[in-house]
Amino acid sequence: MRMKKFSRLSKWLGWTRENNPIRITIGLATLPPSLLQAISECLKKAELSVLANASTDLSNRYRNRTASKFMISEAHRLVYLATRLPATYAVNYAVLKNLISLNIPFQSLLDLGAGPGTVMWAAAGLWPTLNKISLIEADPGLIQLGTYLSQTSEFSSLQVASWHQADLSTLQTLIPHDIVSLSYVLSELDQLLQTHLLKLAWQATQRALIIIEPGTPTGFNHIRKVRTWLIQNGATIYAPCPHNLGCPIQRQDWCHFSVRLPRSKVHRQLKSATLGYEDEKYSYLIACKAPGHQGDTRIIRKPVTAKNQVILDLCTPLETQKINIGRKDKAIYLKARKVKWGEVWGDFSSS
Numbered sequence: 040m041r042m043k044k045f046s047r048l049s050k051w052l053g054w055t056r057e058n059n060p061i062r063i064t065i066g067l068a069t070l071p072p073s074l075l076q077a078i079s080e081c082l083k084k085a086e087l088s089v090l091a092n093a094s095t096d097l098s099n100r101y102r103n104r105t106a107s108k109f110m111i112s113e114a115h116r117l118v119y120l121a122t123r124l125p126a127t128y129a130v131n132y133a134v135l136k137n138l139i140s141l142n143i144p145f146q147s148l149l150d151l152g153a154g155p156g157t158v159m160w161a162a163a164g165l166w167p168t169l170n171k172i173s174l175i176e177a178d179p180g181l182i183q184l185g186t187y188l189s190q191t192s193e194f195s196s197l198q199v200a201s202w203h204q205a206d207l208s209t210l211q212t213l214i215p216h217d218i219v220s221l222s223y224v225l226s227e228l229d230q231l232l233q234t235h236l237l238k239l240a241w242q243a244t245q246r247a248l249i250i251i252e253p254g255t256p257t258g259f260n261h262i263r264k265v266r267t268w269l270i271q272n273g274a275t276i277y278a279p280c281p282h283n284l285g286c287p288i289q290r291q292d293w294c295h296f297s298v299r300l301p302r303s304k305v306h307r308q309l310k311s312a313t314l315g316y317e318d319e320k321y322s323y324l325i326a327c328k329a330p331g332h333q334g335d336t337r338i339i340r341k342p343v344t345a346k347n348q349v350i351l352d353l354c355t356p357l358e359t360q361k362i363n364i365g366r367k368d369k370a371i372y373l374k375a376r377k378v379k380w381g382e383v384w385g386d387f388s389s390s
């Protein structure tokens with residue numbers, strides 16, 4: 040049964056023996072099978088050539104930033120499902136997973152600028168306790184697609200999620216929820232609206248506010264500003280920073296992480312890509328309402344593994360620090376060889 044599901048998935052992804060990323064790497068972030076299947080059904084409605092044109096157009100629209108609204112046609116929305124949703128889902132999952140260590144049975148989620156509902160898919164997989172999901176999105180076409188996708192989920196919380204069509208700039212108040220999220224949304228808004236929305240989102244946050252942006256200097260710049268505002272307004276930063284001090288990352292640098300995910304066949308066709316996987320870079324922030332929820336020392340660059348040593352770049356409660364771990368302390372050395380970029384480095388004090 041498992042093999043059958045896997046081969047169906049492989050077929051949809053267009054994996055062959057040669058390009059199957061599982062042969063290349065392990066630990067890829069994949070979409071839930073029901074979501075994959077539902078996206079595949081949606082894509083059947085469109086000609087590949089129409090999607091290919093829309094894909095180029097959508098990339099240009101995002102690159103040139105001349106429009107205030109990026110997805111304006113059904114083909115754009117389908118391209119988003121095929122080429123962007125798998126990446127934003129993988130990032131959402133990686134970011135939300137940080138909250139597992141708080142051991143809180145989260146019950147409600149409010150997602151702002153929800154698109155096709157990406158955040159709730161990631162959240163429902165992590166917290167079966169969720170029983171109230173609210174999504175706010177401006178585009179009726181994305182709401183329609185998102186509603187269709189959520190009906191295919193095995194989680195009843197997704198099936199009964201409440202979608203609200205609204206422009207975030209017109210909102211004056213939001214109903215409080217345990218988790219409030221803004222995933223890949225801030226960079227689509229002007230500075231004034233970003234500040235207005237951040238204020239509303241923080242007021243509505245009962246436990247944790249999640250902000251995710253592309254892992255670029257611009258994306259991180261948004262995160263840096265948001266972080267300063269949140270600290271000034273009483274937030275406790277839970278991740279990625281282990282402190283509420285000024286951000287130690289130098290101005291010309293940017294704090295970002297990466298997640299690897301498989302590329303479907305249609306994605307490769309639309310992007311003229313050859314590799315069976317992609318690395319999505321992201322910057323993020325998790326701010327908590329409870330003062331005790333301060334995060335741990337974290338690995339903020341890809342660890343460098345040489346023959347007899349591992350070099351880790353850390354953000355500690357005091358500063359950023361590069362540490363060299365040699366074979367002398369075997370337990371820590373073995374641990375350092377296994378840790379990944381973005382994970383917490385709990386045993387820092389003993390190294």
Ligand SMILES: C[S@@+](CC[C@H](N)C(=O)[O-])C[C@H]1O[C@@H](n2cnc3c(N)ncnc32)[C@H](O)[C@@H]1O
Nearest residue numbers: 127152153154157176177178206207222223227
């Ligand atoms: C890049 S998509 C991200 C979608 C989803 N959050 C994700 O992570 O996949 C940005 C979304 O924000 C929505 N959006 C942008 N400006 C908005 C506004 N002023 N009001 C409501 N939604 C908005 C867009 O319509 C789009 O669906």
